[in-house]
Amino acid sequence: MxxxxxxxxxxxxxxxxxxxxxxxxxxxxxxxxxxxxxxxxxxxxxxxxxxxxxxxxxxxVSPKRYVGALAHAEARDAIDEGASVLDAAFEAGLSGPGRLHDLFIAHEAVTPGDAKRRGAGLSFTWGVAPTPFGDGVFLIAPRGLSALAFADPDAETASQDLMARYPAADYGRDDAMARDWSDRIFTGGGGPIPLALYGTPWQRQVWRALLTIPPGETTTYKAIAGQVCTPKASRAVGAAVGANPVSWLIPCHRVLAGDGRLTGYHWGVERKRAMLVYEAMSA
Structure with a gap:
């Protein structure tokens, strides 16, 4: 790897x-x-x-980016433990909520207030659109894509699973918007794809590690664990990989069992195999 x-x-x-x-x-x-x-x-x-x-x-990463990551993780921990946005800002060594807002946008495209409220006051759009791997279910936040799943066993069930990540938000359906996002992701139009993610610091650390796996290549849960902390954390890595909300773009399909088996994919081993073949043939 x-x-x-x-x-x-x-x-x-x-x-x-x-x-x-x-x-x-x-x-x-x-x-x-x-x-x-x-x-x-x-x-x-x-x-x-x-x-x-x-x-x-x-x-x-640059020294400035590294310091920002430390501050972001500290602020996220404080918010997850119930701290106010102001207290979280001071805990992270920032001058106030404005700086903390900028930090969260830079690191996960979700404001600290949004994270604390689990989506309360936000309006998400969800929709269904074709992808190379069957119908995709897209959850779109004001600042970017929050989730990409697949319609297994059906679109309604998949959408409910995604909405549970932001239980206090409002939702509306727009399949045309979902199709636009699918075109951007799978045909390469429209430039970089902004992501609006919510997860624990550990999950985000694992998801960032997934982004370092080049297309057409694979790695193991143990190797990812060694990259982010210690190889003994393979099981915890597996849980974080399984919680990945954005399939394909955050490439959890590139992670295999230690013996090379295709295991542990939320949307099915068959789809995982198809994704790997699709990437290999496109490389």
Missing amino acids: MTQNAVYDLTAASRDYPRVTAALNYLGESWRDHPDLDAAARAAGLSPHHFQRIFTRWVG
Whole structure:
């Protein structure tokens, strides 16, 4: 399996490791103060330009993005535990709800208030449209796609399963809008697909790891677990993969059992096999 740093020379990665770990330790202790690039670079003993390049190459994201991810995870934990948006902002070391709003939009395209209310006050659109893998059921939020499932055993049942993720929201059906989204996703028109996701910090961490699996390639639950924490967390990874709300775009179909079997796909092993063949033939 290729990782996001597969092109990064191993000799260089090994050489940079002490500098990067020093920076990670510093950022892990001081992220609430949102240190600037110069401060993080000093902790690593490097110039800002050199540090930015090495850190981004080794970690896969910029120092600023890494600090934002730490703040976002802290704020999400606080909200999930019942904190107000204001308290969550201060817990994350932010100056107020406005900064927290920007952070949530950057990391999951859902505002902190939306997350806390489980969709209350939001209007979602759902619809059914054809895809290469049968009829798809699309759940569309104001800021992007919240879910893509398949009409098994039927569209109504699948839509109810998706709506349960945002139980307090309002819903309306628009199959024409769903068809537009299907065209964007499966024919490549319309540019990047914005996602509006809700999940625990652990789930989102696993979903981000899924996005690093290149089309046409596969990995295992154990490998994903090793990427996000420890190989011993394979079962927890499997649960997070199974909770993935956006099929195809967040490619949980590329994850196999340790012995290579096609297991654990919410929409059926046959569809998982078809997706892998479709990608292989399109590569």
